[in-house]
Amino acid sequence: xxxxxxxxxxxxxxxxxxxxxxxxxxxxxxxxxxxxxxxxxxxxxxxxxxxxxxxxxxxxxxxxxxxxxxxxxxxxxxxxxxxxxxxxxxxxxxxxxxxxxxxxxxxxxxxxxxxxxxxxxxxxxxxxxxxxxxxxxxxxxxxxxxxxxxxxxxxxxxxxxxxxxxxxxxxxxxxxxxxxxxxxxxxxxxxxxxxxxxxxxxxxxxxxxxxxxxxxxxxxxxxxxxx
Numbered sequence: 346x347x348x349x350x351x352x353x354x355x356x357x358x359x360x361x362x363x364x365x366x367x368x369x370x371x372x373x374x375x376x377x378x379x380x381x382x383x384x385x386x387x388x389x390x391x392x393x394x395x396x397x398x399x400x401x402x403x404x405x406x407x408x409x410x411x412x413x414x415x416x417x418x419x420x421x422x423x424x425x426x427x428x429x430x431x432x433x434x435x436x437x438x439x440x441x442x443x444x445x446x447x448x449x450x451x452x453x454x455x456x457x458x459x460x461x462x463x464x465x466x467x468x469x470x471x472x473x474x475x476x477x478x479x480x481x482x483x484x485x486x487x488x489x490x491x492x493x494x495x496x497x498x499x500x501x502x503x504x505x506x507x508x509x510x511x512x513x514x515x516x517x518x519x520x521x522x523x524x525x526x527x528x529x530x531x532x533x534x535x536x537x538x539x540x541x542x543x544x545x546x547x548x549x550x551x552x553x554x555x556x557x558x559x560x561x562x563x564x565x566x567x568x569x570x571x572x
Contacts, residue, residue, distance in 0.1 A: 353387045354398075354550060360429070363536075364419060367546075369395035369426040373563065374550060380563055381450075382529070382551055395426040397567035398548040402428060404571060405547035408517070409510055416543040417533070433533030433544055437494045439475025440484075440532060442503055444468055444511035447526040449553060463526075468511060470504045475531075499541065503532060510543065518554055521569050523561060528552040 346366065350357040353374065358366040371394050372387045373380050380391070399421055406418035417430040445452055448464040452471075472489060473481045489495040495503070507530050515525040529552070531545040545551075549563035561569065 355546075359432075363432055365417075365430050365432050367428040367430060369398050369428070369546075371395045382549065382553055391563060394549075394563060396423065397564055398546060398550055399423055399426045399428060400571055401548040401567055402546040405514060405517075406543075408513060409543065409547070412509075412513060414506060414510060414543065415540055417535075428546070430544065431542065432536045433542055434536055435475075435533050437474060437492075440489075440494065441473045441475060441481065442507045442530045442532060443471045443473065443527060444507050444530070445471065445527040446511075446515065446524075447553075449526050452527070468508050470507055472500070472503075503541070506532075506541075506543070514547070514552070517570065523554050523556045523566075523569060526553040526555055 346361065347359045348356070349359050349365075354370050354372050356368040356370065358368065360366055371390050371392055373391050373394055374382060374387060400423055403418075403421040403423065406416050406421075409416055410418060417433055419429040419431060421428050445466045446468060448456070448460040448466055449462065452466075452469075453460060453462055472484050472486070474484055475481060484494075486495075486497060486500040489500050490497050510530060511525070511528050514528060518525050530543060530547075532541055533544045534540065535542055549561075549566045554561045554566055556569070
């Protein structure tokens with residue numbers, strides 16, 4: 346096993362068989378000690394969030410796999426908070442696909458008086474580049490195509506896939522009396538065959554969920570979804 350990269354919330358290793366191992370940390374994104382799944386810096390440490398994240402990731406990746414959507418997921422070790430995944434090539438230096446059901450977070454700040462806090466959105470899809478220095482800037486489908494990152498066909502297919510995945514997750518949360526406000530996905534191409542795959546994780550670290558008008562605490566979200 347070879348150490349590859351020390352990420353904000355995960356350590357990345359390459360396994361002898363060519364797969365990748367992601368070891369989750371108890372670090373979480375946020376600012377000033379407050380958890381924020383939309384932030385791109387580590388702002389706090391939450392005891393147990395690594396095991397909570399791996400539990401949710403395993404649950405949702407298996408649900409997504411059963412729906413016939415290709416992902417990088419291979420297996421999960423819940424006790425060690427480790428995820429084994431297929432090796433992929435990123436899109437550019439990393440591309441995020443955000444599905445929004447409510448106007449909150451960076452969307453609300455970006456558009457100001459054009460929208461109201463919590464305004465309903467119809468599964469709006471946005472593409473952003475993973476670039477901490479530039480604040481993960483938005484990128485249009487035309488720009489993705491002209492810069493050679495995605496064809497217009499591929500970006501359209503990603504939009505359709507992201508909406509479908511978000512719908513599956515939203516349905517589960519609704520069953521448990523919660524509402525999904527927004528969720529962030531990452532995609533990459535399989536190093537073996539170039540197939541586009543859902544990658545990274547699906548957990549409280551990349552979604553905003555509300556219950557009775559209040560944002561659900563990340564550790565409470567694990568219990569509400571899985572217990």
